[in-house]
Amino acid sequence: MSALPIAGHWFERKALGDGITLLWEPHVHPLLRCNIWHVAGRDSDLLVDTGLGVARLAEAARDLFDKPLTVVLTHCHMDHAGGAHEFDTCCVHPAEAAALAEASNHLPLDVSVYSADDLAWFAGIGYDISGGLLAAIPHAGFNPVTHVMQAAQASRLIGEGDVVDLGDRKFEVLHLPGHSPGSIALWDAASGTLFSGDAIYDGALLDQIPGSDIPAYILSMERLRDLPVRVVHAGHDPSFGRDRLVELANAYLTSRSNP
Numbered sequence: 388m389s390a391l392p393i394a395g396h397w398f399e400r401k402a403l404g405d406g407i408t409l410l411w412e413p414h415v416h417p418l419l420r421c422n423i424w425h426v427a428g429r430d431s432d433l434l435v436d437t438g439l440g441v442a443r444l445a446e447a448a449r450d451l452f453d454k455p456l457t458v459v460l461t462h463c464h465m466d467h468a469g470g471a472h473e474f475d476t477c478c479v480h481p482a483e484a485a486a487l488a489e490a491s492n493h494l495p496l497d498v499s500v501y502s503a504d505d506l507a508w509f510a511g512i513g514y515d516i517s518g519g520l521l522a523a524i525p526h527a528g529f530n531p532v533t534h535v536m537q538a539a540q541a542s543r544l545i546g547e548g549d550v551v552d553l554g555d556r557k558f559e560v561l562h563l564p565g566h567s568p569g570s571i572a573l574w575d576a577a578s579g580t581l582f583s584g585d586a587i588y589d590g591a592l593l594d595q596i597p598g599s600d601i602p603a604y605i606l607s608m609e610r611l612r613d614l615p616v617r618v619v620h621a622g623h624d625p626s627f628g629r630d631r632l633v634e635l636a637n638a639y640l641t642s643r644s645n646p
Contacts, residue, residue: 391531394523397442398423405578407620410448412438414523417590417623418514419466419494424582424620428553431455435573435582436622440469440536441496442525457551459558461584461622462567463487465494471539478543478551480562480569486598493536496520513591545571558582563611565594565604572611579617587611587635588621594643605643612636 400410406427412420424435425448432454438444445452458474460467463483471477471487479487486492495501498519501509509516521531545551547562551573558573563586573582585593586607594604612633620626627635 391519391521391524393527394525396447397525398438398444398447400448403620403626405580407580408451409620410438410444412442414521414525415439415441415466416514416516416520416522418509418516419520420623421466422620422622422624425451426553426556427451428454428555430552430554431457433551433553433558433573434458434474435620436461436467436584437470437474439466440472441521441529441534443473444470445473457553459545459551459571459573460487461572461582461586462570464492464567464585465536467584467622468492468539469536472537474539476542477539478545479541480546480560480571481544482564482569483567484541484544484569487539487541490536490538496531496534512593561610563607565600565607566592566596567598568600570607574614579615581614581616581619583611583619583621585622587619587632587639588623589627589631589635590624592639601643605640608636608639612640 394414398410399413400408402408408425410423421436421438423438426433434456458477460479463486498516506517545560549560551558558575561572561574563570563572566585570584570586572586594601616629618626619632
């Protein structure tokens, strides 16, 4: 039995305007607290990423999901794809489909299984997880020790240049590998809105984990730096504008050119 308290509710949400709602899991450590984005469209809606998968997103946000829903995973790490099995229409880059089907990006929620070196590495990049990855559990009987990511099947493979059409707005898929092989972003050129996943966010970027590729990340960051964005809604941490995007991209590029 878990010693953690049971959360009164698992997901928080905030409407940001322009038909965009941010959902997140407040009881999850920032390392695994993914930003989940819902975008309302005329004919259908978009859901960008699905969270950790420890509580049912489809149930918690059923009032938002009143139109046909397209789920796009920016990549298939557990914090972004853990809830993908709840949804019928799930789009991923081909380089991520096998990981989704095999749930191979599972990360243990029990910190006792992490070595001292693991904990030190996470702390060194700004994520002290020694106090635990969850501050509560979603329901009685949930056991972080035995929880595993559930596999899911992609209903559509999407890549560079593909379009997700909601009827009144369209999102172009940008393939931005580096954090993971099939990391993608969704770009609405008409509004200057970018959903960047973990390609870039205003926090410690992870480029030395299984599947990451620093040379590819450098190319992706150069591309991002040149994108005429108005606002970036990222996979973690707060949203930001073009000036901050350029600062973050330049900081990464500098760090990798002068390791």
